[in-house]
Amino acid sequence: MDEIQLLDTVLASTFVKADVLRRLRIVREYLEQRFFTPGEKKDLSDYFVVHHVSVDDQVVIKSWDGGFFKSFNKENAYDFLDKMSKRVNVLPTVNMYVPIVLDAGQTAKIGQWMRENIDKEVLIELHIEPSSFGGCAFAYNGVYSDYSLRHYMHKNMDGIRKVLDGYATNKP
Numbered sequence: 001m002d003e004i005q006l007l008d009t010v011l012a013s014t015f016v017k018a019d020v021l022r023r024l025r026i027v028r029e030y031l032e033q034r035f036f037t038p039g040e041k042k043d044l045s046d047y048f049v050v051h052h053v054s055v056d057d058q059v060v061i062k063s064w065d066g067g068f069f070k071s072f073n074k075e076n077a078y079d080f081l082d083k084m085s086k087r088v089n090v091l092p093t094v095n096m097y098v099p100i101v102l103d104a105g106q107t108a109k110i111g112q113w114m115r116e117n118i119d120k121e122v123l124i125e126l127h128i129e130p131s132s133f134g135g136c137a138f139a140y141n142g143v144y145s146d147y148s149l150r151h152y153m154h155k156n157m158d159g160i161r162k163v164l165d166g167y168a169t170n171k172p
Contacts, residue, residue, distance in 0.1 A: 015111020097129040
């Protein structure tokens with residue numbers, strides 16, 4: 001596999017830009033110990049344990065077929081990883097503002113939808129924004145769209161006040 005195919009393998013299972021970059025860093029560090037660190041070489045599972053790699057990252061990285069790691073050698077590892085990281089930084093991104101931290105399953109569902117409906121290589125840049133309660137907001141290609149309850153409440157504040165005033169005046 002070349003660096004384009006390798007990154008396509010990563011993108012098939014990773015939708016958040018920070019996750020892609022972190023997993024590429026983990027791969028880089030694993031390959032450095034495999035190719036360049038003297039002494040005993042740890043296999044991937046042992047490397048994960050020693051370096052306290054999260055369970056989510058372990059599952060995803062292990063899901064990449066054996067050809068993924070077989071594509072790297074001493075001569076091409078840094079070059080491939082550098083090219084992959086540079087490509088990640090120019091892929092289209094959607095900034096997503098959510099009120100809570102999303103789990104891997106939620107980001108995968110959202111990421112798959114975005115890849116089917118926005119761009120096949122789009123990445124999500126997640127931002128935790130507690131004020132976007134009851135929904136979320138997006139920024140893509142210079143367009144900001146707010147779908148939060150806070151936004152709709154602010155947009156319809158006059159109507160909400162009328163309802164509340166009517167409730168207060170009709171109270172026995």
